[in-house]
Amino acid sequence: MSQPTPIALASHACDPAASRGRLRSEPESPTRTAFQRDRDRIVHSGAFRKLQYKTQVFVYHEGDYYRTRLTHSLEVAQIARSVSRQLGLNEDLAEAVALAHDLGHTPFGHAGEEALAAVTAQHGGFDHNEQAFRILTELEARYAEFDGLNLTWETLEGVVKHNGPVAEPRASLAAFSQAWDLELQGWPSLEAQVAALADDIAYNNHDIDDGLRAGLFDIEDLLELPLVGPVFAEVRRLYPGIVPARWIHESIRRLINLMVEDLLSETRRRLERQAPRSVAEVRGAGGPTVAFSGAMRQNDRVLRAFLFTRMYRHYLVNRQTSKAKRVVGELFGLYMQEPNTLPEDWRREAESARDETARARVVADYIAGMTDRYALEAHRKLFDPYARP
Secondary structure, three states, X not given: OOOOOOOOOOOXXXXXXXXXXXXXXXXXXXXXXXXXXXXXXXXXXXXXXXXXXXXXXXXXXXXXXXXXXXXXXXXXXXXHHHHHHHHOOOHHHHHHHHXXXXXXXXXXXXXXXXXXXXXXXXXXXXXXXXXXXXXXHHHOOOOOOOOOOOOEHHHHHHHHHOOOOOOOOOHHHHHHHHHOOOOOOOOOOXXXXXXXXXXXXXXXXXXXXXXXXXOOOOHHHHOOOOOHHHHHHHHHHHOOOOOHHHHHHHHHHHHHHHHHHHHHHHHHHHHHHHOOOOHHHHHOOOOOOOOOOHHHHHHHHHHHHHHHHHHHOOHHXXXXXXXXXXXXXXXXXXXXXXXXXXXXXXXXXXXXXXXXXHHHHHHHHHHHOOOHHHHHHHHHHHHOOOOOO
């Protein structure tokens, strides 16, 4: 069987040889491009490893087969690489952005983020996208010569702007961009745009899989949905008597393929119309270049509405969400009142904070870095009088 012919890098793709470099200058690697090094630094970071035990929808201990932030990030990276290859974009940059996009998530998914945002509302609030940026530029403290990962301009830009221009940057991002302009008002590279929509494809489809596995809805419910229903029905017609597990997997792989093909078709149409000759022209465009068709966007809205009602607001998920918010809120309150209960390094930082807002940021950083199981265990040790400290 013949192998696919490698596709040359397009003129509007990001070229690592033309990178704007790193905030702190470093010698180039003799064996890897700048974007490969970025990807490798992300994979080797402590924050990335913690994603293994950070929930997507279900808390880690509810089942071994449910997605975590780590498996989700890997699925996004795979889709982003595949799409980038077909469009002649830089696969390494798209992969780096995909792998880094969820680094700022708290334990317990969006429930944890909502809780942390609520308790820090008077101290600047909390946003997982900003937290991912701070991890990449400040909080990872492993290298001898700098804080953060000292990534290239293109990777940082992609992580910050993968969902589009940032009209109102939060404090840390605004301050950083003043020192090293990330051009927050412009569109990101095509690689970052690909990573963003690869994220949409991945979580829509794996939430269908996880929701079915958890029994929050069944296949018959999906048959009424546009796009999803016809695919499931077609698989059943082609494979009568197929067992549910194979039926689900076969349908989801076909759904992913349909979404990827739609994305490629619409993006090629826009590229032909816009005819960008450089990355600068992509960034200066009046809107996104990488996109789904109108029909696929409508299908996406219907699917999201279904998942919101039948999965994200299911009473079993609501119960776990309620517990997660209490855990995060109570941990924050205790650490703020009694910073001497924090681990030594964090205690010193919290106690030396210049004011309450600075202390709240330290405490929020500590909690945001927890995995689900670490947060549950920390809460048990602090609030259960019979637990060993």
